[in-house]
Amino acid sequence: MFNVEHIRQDFPILNRQVNSKPLVYLDNAATSQTPQQVIDVIVDYYSTYNANIHRGVHSLSQEATDAYEQARLKIQNHFNAKFAHEIIFTSGTTHGINLVANGFSNFLKQGDEIIVSALEHHSNIVPWQMLCERSGATLKVIPMNTEGELIMSEYDKLLSANTKLVFVNHISNALGTINPIEYIIEKAHEVGSAVLIDGAQSCPHIKPDVQALDVDFYVTSAHKMCGPTGQGMLYGKEEWLKKLPPYQGGGEMIAEVTFQKTTYADLPHKFEAGTPNICGGIAFGAAIDYMNAIGFDAISNYEHELLDYATEALSNIEGLKIYGTAKHKTSVISFNLEGIHPYDVGTILDKLGIAVRTGHHCAQPVMDFYKIPGTVRASFAFYNTKEEVDTLVNGVKKAKMMLS
Structure with missing residues (x-):
């Protein structure tokens, strides 16, 4: 009950x-509140095993690493990603969007097209405008009607062989509209386009299955899901994440560094430069546990x-x-x-x-x-x-x- x-x-x-x-x-569309169960996990981390992860041989580091990677597995299972390394920890939805937009700078050229929707958050507009300025690609917009729904017949007309990326939110933060992303993804794939879905507003209410959706990228934030601010995730299909270049350079995302050449680490670490929000990742996993229990x-x-x-x-x-x-x-x-x-x-x-x-x-x-x-x-x-x-x-x- x-x-x-x-x-x-x-x-x-x-x-x-x-x-x-x-x-x-x-x-709640701006940020959800945090249950005591998640607060306790945050307090426990800083009280009992606060340490940097992945590089330490001492016990605290190993405990923190285990808890952090267990959180990644929880997120993988929740979203039904095929592999744990398809889950990239980010600082939030905006970070995930910018990571993908930055990577697509290598793939786009004059004459290519990106499609977004009229219902997007600014975080889902500005990075693509910046990408178009860098690459010469053109931004096109799926129009909306007075009810706040996207006009799918117009979307069909926008799609072409020039479409390289389609980006829409799963649910509108301004109006609450649930967009027909299954249709959007299917039609985009028919013309060879990749699709990124902003799930910041959907993940507090529904449980997306990224394999069933066949989506290429899916992003969300923990603070919409009873978790902490400053934490989120990017799901990307393995084949796409291997194609994209690193978004940031630094520690953790490297395999070998010399002054002549640097080689990059395998997924997911290729996109996780520097010390992450360790506690945030662990708390994100706890928040998902809490919501799934309900x-x-x-x-x-x-x-x-x-x-x-x-x-x-x-x-x-x-x-x-x-x-x-x-x-x-x-x-x-x-x-x-x-x-x-x-x-x-x-x-x-x-x-x-x-x-x-x-x-x-x-x-x-x-x-x-x-x-x-x-x-x-x-x-x-x-x-x-x-x-x-x-x-x-x-x-x-x-x-x-x-x-x-």
Whole structure:
């Protein structure tokens, strides 16, 4: 049985107050909260076996190395990668995207094309623009409709023999739209293009199977999945990771160094220069264990209940408009009150102890499409409750009354 009150006891921060009100945390699309089980793993690392990894013969180093590599295996199993060395530890989703974009500088030339979508986060736009500037390739965009869905018929028209890389997010951070990535991947492969999927927003809600998807690259961040900030992973098919050059040079990623020539280490170390976020990697594994213990089917079903409940309640507020009404979406609601700036609404909600996100959510092209400066975004996690949704709805009504 899914028991949200029992789950909430795992999250110490949910017991605090903000502005003398009980915290209602609805900014989960920006970062999730961390359960005590993961906090304990972090404390244990720094308290009992803090040491550098892979190069030490002493016991602490070996313990840390074992724990770090065990975390890699957990991530491999979670995403169903074929090999553990296809999992590259990164500082987060943005790092993974830039690693691939940097590597593709060697493969692209004038006349080649990259396809992204109109729903992308800035981190999924800017690196590809920079790549196009370096290589002479052209950036093309899959358009969206007013419901916040990608127009697949237009995607089909964009694909050609010149398409070398297709990049889309699995779920939109601004609207919650779940994109049809299975179709996107299949059609891209038909023209010989590689595909990178940004899973930062999907991995907290669903359990991607990278082999079943047949995706070439998949990136995500631990802090969206009850883990620490500054930690993420890039999955890449072995054949692609062997083709890509190293993103950074330094210790750990080398096989042999002389002043005449350096040879690089095998995967995954080829892409993991320097001392990594050891504790972050171990805690990422612990966070995946925690979420799997609850079960992603249970998480998804409960969050969908919250989404339906909140959508209906907010829709009953006169003058409130929801942006992003895709048939397939996750627990994100972006909205505005007519004639009121989203920042002002967010400020009132904060005074009531309600944490939401306001602005363009690093998805300015989405806001430009709707011709708005931004939205109020409430994003729900499996530890939120319908009572918290009620508090949000009452808070929005109060903001409307105060600001109208």
